[in-house]
Amino acid sequence: MVSIPSFHAIAAILVTIAMFVGFTRGRLSIEIVSLLTIAVIAVGLYFFPLEGAAPTDGLQLAFSGFGHYALITICALMIMGRGLVVTGALEPAARLLERLFAFNLQLGLLVSLLIAFGLSMGVNNTPVLVLLMPIFVTLAHRGAMAASRTLMPLNAASLLGGMATTIGTSTNILVVSIAVDLGMPEMGVFHFTPIVLAASLVALPYLWLVMPRLLDDNHVEAGVKQRRFHSRLRISTSSSMVGQDLAAIIPRLPEDIEFHDAPTGLIKQHQRLKLSGTHEALEEAVRTLKGAIAPVWVLDRIKRHADEKDQDITVVEMTVTEDSRLVSRSLPTSGVADLYGVAVLGIHRPERLGGRADQYTGSGDLIISAGDVLLVMGLTEDLQEFGRSDSLLTLDGARELPRRSKAWLAAGIMGGSVITAAIGLFPIAISALAGAILMLVTGCVKFDRVGRALSGQVIVLVAASIVIGRIILESGAAAWLGELLSLMLGNLPPALVLAAIMLFVTVLTNFASNATAATVGTPIAFSIAEQLNLPAEPMILAVLFGCNLCYATPIAYQTNMLIMSEGSYEFKDYVRTGVPLVILMVTTLSILLVMSYGM
Structure with missing residues (x-):
């Protein structure tokens, strides 16, 4: 017979349900719901403290999440992930995908899934997806596989990879840290990786x-064309074009690149070639x-x-x-470089009514007209001075150039942090903090850009989640729910107990926050393991895996929402493709856990 829960246990359960409802309804932002949850717990425990605790102890518990080492670790990993993105350390993988898709669509998709899976094992999947998503959208516009059929599998692969290590997602760090608080030994970075790799097969x-076959072709043609900029390509002494025929080089360049007045014969050093293309295509051609x-x-x-001013180089479009x-x-003849210290990379000439012909100088340079768009590179203050002095309007879409000179450094810092944590040389919190500090000291991430x-x-979500976990545990709610579930699951074999816990957490994570x-799930699983006399570690892993099976709804994870607009997805698309994947993974992982732990 299950006992009646205490007043604090009932209150903890009600607050948790209210937070779930707040997240699900979406009327308030996640930040507001999280902060309201912390505030309610703080006020409630001040006036109605836990047994044997002082009112101020409740305040300390309510705000303890902001100082928890799990949150510090997550923030440090965010900084290191930002370093990989802003230095362009992940771009080689992105360029490889473009070449593979041009060779074969199915092979390109398979390699894309494997790359997303592999990168997400050590890097939060959000920056990985942010980097790869534009490639798939661009390929769809060029007639390749529709973005609606590639983005969701790519997102699922990155979530699957994030499940494989303790640092793959912030949720994994959270589960492992709560398990340590409950008295379990700390899990290494690759502690459960073999199980996930087997399930990934x-x-x-x-x-x-x-x-991809369960998803419709939701591709919509872009309503606005990318601007094409006319420019001059200057051939350096180290260029691979020297001594070659232009016709043999064109297949190696992006399709958007077009040469004008192409020269005959072999290309020579210091030669200047007229060409046009989108900004991205011109960058790729230069590289x-x-x-x-x-x-x-x-x-x-x-x-x-x-370098002298320790500032980023920015590229903007100016009318x-x-x-x-x-x-x-x-x-x-404009003297722009001498006057302002900026470089004009190209000129976009809009289509004009009346079909007025373009005008050129005797040397073949385009005469600038009102309405032209200039692609300009320089430091922010120099660009602003150029725009003010020469009556130019800065358009939206300014972006900072990756600091590619530090790409290998950023990759090395991330690799060193992962390896030192993996071999147990340092705890993950120390390795991540050291890596974040190195990213800042070496300039891979600027101090004034940490906020990005x-x-x-x-x-605030992680802080609120930590507090919810503590109040569920210390109020006795976890023990009561564990007792209730133990009574319901007591006659089931261990495999079904694992599957039930995993499925329970999966439902929660798809309709609320996985954190x-x-x-909530970790202390409950720990309590069930104690009451059913089962090993605790596979039960904790069932929670960890269930929290990562967030495929079935768009609100389950931030990247699910990220791909929703780009893929033109509807709620039913997530249900149709995600539910079978959830069932497949729950079944496979439950069997693997039972086999691995001899239950």
Whole structure:
């Protein structure tokens, strides 16, 4: 017979349910719901303290999540993930995907899933998906597989990879840290990786071959074309184009690149070629051919000043107005580089009514007209001075160039942090903090840009989740729920007990927060293991795995929402593809846990 829960246990359960409802209804932001939860617990425990505790102890418990080492670790990993993104350390993998998709669609999708899976084992899957998603959208616009059939499998693969290590997702860190608080030994980075790898042998074929066929082609043609910029490619002495015929080089370049007045014969050093393409295509052409689309002395000066001032280099688009002094001038005669220290990389000429022909100088340089859009690179203050002085309007879409010179450094710092934690040299909290400090000290992440690396939503959510987990445990709610579930599951074999716990947590994580599901599920699973005399570790892993099976609803995880608009997904798309994957994973992981722990 199950006993009646205490007043505090009932209150803890009601607060938890209220938080679930708040997340599910979506009328208030996640941050507001999380902060309200912390406030209610703080006020409630002050006026109605736990047995044997003082009112101020309740305040300490309510705000303990903000100082918890799990939250500090998560923030440090966010900073390191930001370092990988802003230095372009993940871009080689992104470029490989483009070439593979051009060779074979199915092979490209398979390798994409494996790369997303592998990267997400050591890096939070959000920056990985943010980096890879534009590639799939661009490929869809070029006639490849529709983005609606690739983004959801890619997202699921990154979630599957994040499940494989203790640092793969913030939820994993949360579960492991709560388990340590409950008295269990700390799990290493790759403690349960073999189990997930075995399960992935079943899941990845579903993501590759089945899931895309369950999704409709929701591709919608883009209503706005990307601007094409006319530029001059300067051939350096180290360029791979020197001594080759242009026709043999074109297949190696992006399809968006077009050469104008192409020269005959072999290409020579210091030759200048007229070409046009999108900003991304021009960047790829420069990187492939080791050339430059602005005077080299200007580019070197910008990079030197950026290093001296410790500032990022920015690329913006600027529209030439009727009042600009640039009208009727060409770039070589404008003196832009000497006056402002910025480099104009290209000129976009909008289609004009009346079909007025473009005008060129005797040397073939385009004469600038009002309405032209300039692609300009430089430091922020120099760009602002250029826009003010020459009557230019800065358009939206400014972006900072990756600090590629630090890409290998950022990758090495991340690798060192993972390896030292994996071999047990340092706890993950120390390795992550050391890695974050190195990212900041070495300039991979700028001190004034730390705010971009950290997610306020994640911080308050994790803090609230930690507090919910503590109050569920210390109020006796976890023990009571464990007693209730033990009574319900007592006559079931261990495999079904594991599956039931995993399925219970999976339902919670798909309709609320996976972090909150982790903090509620972990102490309950621990209590059930004690009451049924089962090993605690597989029960805790059942919670950890269940928290990562967030495929069935768009609100289950932030990346689910991230792909929703790009893939034009509806709620039913997540249900149709996610529910079979959840059932497949719950079954497979339960069997593997039983086999691994001899239950």
